[in-house]
Amino acid sequence: MTDLLHPAVPHGPGGTPLTLPIYQTSTYELPRSPAAAEIAAAVAPAAFYTRYGSPNAREAETILAKLDGAEAALLVGSGMAAVSAALLSNVRAGTRVVAQTSHYTAALTLLRTVLPSLGVHVDLVPQQDVPAAVGPATDVVYVETPSNPTMTLTDLAAVRAAAPNALLIADNTFATPYNTRPLDLGVDLVVQSATKYLNGHSDVTAGVLTGSAQLIARAWETARVLGPVCHPFEAWLLARGLKTFPLRMARHNANGLAVAAFLQGHPAVRAVHYPGLPEHPQHELAGRQMAGFGGMLSFTLGTEAAAQRVVEATRLAHNAVSLGGTETLITHAASLVFTHQTEQERTASGIDPGMLRMSIGLEEPEDIIADLRQALSV
Ligand SMILES: Cc1ncc(COP(=O)(O)O)c(C=O)c1O
Numbered sequence: 109m110t111d112l113l114h115p116a117v118p119h120g121p122g123g124t125p126l127t128l129p130i131y132q133t134s135t136y137e138l139p140r141s142p143a144a145a146e147i148a149a150a151v152a153p154a155a156f157y158t159r160y161g162s163p164n165a166r167e168a169e170t171i172l173a174k175l176d177g178a179e180a181a182l183l184v185g186s187g188m189a190a191v192s193a194a195l196l197s198n199v200r201a202g203t204r205v206v207a208q209t210s211h212y213t214a215a216l217t218l219l220r221t222v223l224p225s226l227g228v229h230v231d232l233v234p235q236q237d238v239p240a241a242v243g244p245a246t247d248v249v250y251v252e253t254p255s256n257p258t259m260t261l262t263d264l265a266a267v268r269a270a271a272p273n274a275l276l277i278a279d280n281t282f283a284t285p286y287n288t289r290p291l292d293l294g295v296d297l298v299v300q301s302a303t304k305y306l307n308g309h310s311d312v313t314a315g316v317l318t319g320s321a322q323l324i325a326r327a328w329e330t331a332r333v334l335g336p337v338c339h340p341f342e343a344w345l346l347a348r349g350l351k352t353f354p355l356r357m358a359r360h361n362a363n364g365l366a367v368a369a370f371l372q373g374h375p376a377v378r379a380v381h382y383p384g385l386p387e388h389p390q391h392e393l394a395g396r397q398m399a400g401f402g403g404m405l406s407f408t409l410g411t412e413a414a415a416q417r418v419v420e421a422t423r424l425a426h427n428a429v430s431l432g433g434t435e436t437l438i439t440h441a442a443s444l445v446f447t448h449q450t451e452q453e454r455t456a457s458g459i460d461p462g463m464l465r466m467s468i469g470l471e472e473p474e475d476i477i478a479d480l481r482q483a484l485s486v
Pocket residue numbers: 186187188189191212252256279281282300301302303304313314315430431
């Protein structure tokens with residue numbers, strides 16, 4: 109029996125593996141010396157206990173910190189875990205937070221219900237008004253640019269200039285570091301759903317925070333306590349997905365622009381929301397803040413019924429939530445993504461009942477456009 113529990117595993121012939129193995133273990137044999145206590149006390153030890161960190165998480169964090177030009181990164185189990193760790197590690201009763209009326213739906217719930225229940229003052233303002241709404245009394249600013257699903261931008265440099273002493277946290281999920289590097293524009297802490305473009309294959313949920321070593325250590329302590337682990341296999345898949353990240357993003361940018369331009373010229377489409385179009389009200393800001401405009405867009409049709417008809421008629425685009433994968437997705441924003449907001453809250457977030465959100469994938473752009481052309485003509 110003991111032999112079954114302690115197999116003698118021979119090392120294979122040859123050198124070390126080119127790809128980091130998956131460390132599918134919850135715990136690690138520790139040195140029988142005072143060094144064990146040092147490992148236990150360290151921030152995010154890579155080989156101690158998997159809730160604290162893992163070699164696979166460490167590998168992904170190293171890549172992600174480099175992508176953002178950050179001192180450090182923390183990998184967690186979902187984008188919402190990243191948003192929650194970023195905010196919860198930097199607020200307490202009395203903290204004054206300014207955020208947007210337009211955010212990813214679960215982030216809005218965090219801002220509207222969880223933080224106020226802890227005594228945090230949260231002021232939600234229209235996205236373009238954030239620079240004017242912040243000032244010396246603001247402790248934390250939380251922004252998302254472009255925001256999901258309205259594709260509205262927040263002027264990061266303007267927010268930094270208006271609140272030089274506030275902690276500025278930005279959700280960069282839609283832009284990704286390929287298109288926007290928030291830390292270069294004065295942001296302190298970047299959060300992203302790595303479920304989306306960073307992994308890119310619709311097969312992982314993960315989240316990441318990047319920033320100074322001090323802010324990451326603080327967020328890690330919150331994650332250590334709340335426990336949103338990114339497990340070794342997920343971290344391994346993410347590190348694998350990241351190998352093709354720039355290639356995928358270049359294609360998402362090109363396809364996003366092509367599909368947005370097609371929709372802009374279609375008579376059945378009332379409005380297209382894509383920062384790369386000259387018609388986007390913040391196109392000039394997009395040109396300053398973004399190197400490319402990504403694969404996310406939304407568009408509105410006259411009515412909810414017309415929007416639902418398009419979803420039913422698409423053949424190539426999948427009717428699925430999430431985004432940033434290889435395949436094109438189309439979703440009715442109000443009913444499938446922003447289900448947990450009231451109608452009034454959706455209106456405040458700029459979500460029209462006739463709005464469809466698309467995540468433009470890596471297919472041939474003419475195939476995506478042909479699918480939309482036939483769906484819009486039904
Ligand atoms: C902008 C943005 N932030 C955060 C999240 C949350 O990410 P996750 O689903 O990985 O928790 C999402 C999810 O769609 C998102 O779109």
